[in-house]
Amino acid sequence: MVKRYVPRILLVDSEPNWSQEMEAALEEHGRYEVERVADMDTAFDFSYGDGFDLILINAALAFGDSVSKFEKLVHQYSDRVLVISDVRSITTAIKVFKMGADYADKPFEPRRVVELVTSRLQPEHGT
Amino acid sequence: MDINEERPRVLIVDDQKNWREALCDMLESDQYEIETAASYDEAKRKLRERAFHVLVSDQRLVDADDDNIQGIILLDELSELKDGAQAIIVTGYPTIEAVKKALRGRDAYDYLLKRPEEGGPFKLREYRDLVKGAAQKAVEARKKSITLGFSLPAIARGLTYEGIAKVLFSAEVTPNVVEGVRNVLNRLFFPFQPLARGMSRVWLSEEEGQICEFLCWSRNQGKAVLIRMGQEHKSLEIKWRRFTEKAQYVVKESGRHGANGIAGVSYVVDRMTFEDFAEQVEED
Secondary structure (H helix, E strand, C coil): CCCCCEEEEECCCCCCCHHHHHHHHHHHCCEEEEEECCCCCHHHHHHCCCCCCCCEEEHHHHHHCCHHHHHHHHHHHHHHHEECCCCHHHHHHHHHHHHCCEEEEECCCHHHHHHHHHHCCCCCCCC | CCCCCCCCCEEEECCHHHHHHHHHHCCCCCCEEEECCHHHHHHHHHHHCCCEEEEEEEECCCCCCCCCHHHHHHHHHHHCCCCCCCCEEEEEEEEHHHHHHHHHHCCCCCEEEEECCEEECHHHHHHHHHHHHHHHHHHHHHHHHHHHCCCCCHHHHCCCHHHHHHHHCCCCCCCHHHHHHHHHHHHHHHHHHHHHHCCEEEEEEEECCCCCEEEEEEEECCEEEEEEEEECCCCCCCCCCCCCCCCCCEEEEECCCCCCEEEEEEEEEECHHHHHHHHHHHHH
16 A cells, blocks of 8 residues: 655644644644644754645744744745734735745634645645 | 936836825936826836836726726736836735735735835835835846847737747747747847847837847937848848848858748847837838
8 A cells, every 4th residue: 555645734833722723633634744833943943854845834933033044944945834824914914925935814713724734735626 | 327228117007196196206206217007008008118117006906996906917917028127016905815916926026005004104215115126126137138138029029039939930839949039039139238228119020921020229329220030041131221231240040940940130220210210110
């Protein structure tokens, strides 16, 4: 039997409850392998070697103190970086798209994020 | 700035008169040559008439239509021209989708809000800086395109080398032929690079007999370059004897690109006024 490829996702969020819930939802429903970190510096260290198919990152962390590391991360992963913002912000979206990454806002429910991720990782089957 | 270089040209598009005027007035008029358009169609026409460096366009060009994003669609016209022009979208009705369409889908230079999200007035300084940055980028891109490969035909009508190859060889266009067309055209224009920089009008005719003709006029120097390209066996003799006598530069690429040789000849037409130029274009 051929082993199914399991896409790897790096989840960067400082809110532990939400982040745990997300990890569970992604692994269960979406069958992804999830690595969860709580700050930009750790995310940056994890990102070496191009080991992820998608990086989900909270906008507050992306544009926080370690914005230069975030920029480097986008430089490497470009549109495989999806910035998720708790609040709808056109200004943040403009910054994110200009850098070459992707932006989505307010996907509060893990189920919505799973849908989003699924459509990103399998564009031919996505919505 | 080089004395031969023109001021960057900016096209400002907004259906609302007060914004159109404000966006003009906010730029230092001595640094740019500014034109305006009030609708999509007018903007499209102006973009094809002249090569602009910067397009500043309102997103919603029909105010009654909430979903209108013609300002962003206009970027397709711009990218077809492939002349390095940069676009800035300005809007009072931003959406995430529109931002994505402009910045990711169409590679706009930037996206500016008429009403900043955090409140306060229109960001005048940011607007000026963006136009300045966009103009610099366009000037650099244009220099590069003229140095590395010739871009004027593209400016003419959004034609690509492939498009020109199709005119010359109708059905038989292979990558080899396209490469040949590119080589011949670049070599034909190479001696005229200094002139090409100041060129502000390009005109192209697709004649019968599969010959492409480019007439590029430089306002700075009052000169034009005329180029005729075709298959090698076609006569490429100049038509406009009253302007010039002999060919300056002839290039051939025989048989290297499939069965067809490609030939081209270029002429410098001295002392050509814009009236002369326009008259020639009219006549054809």
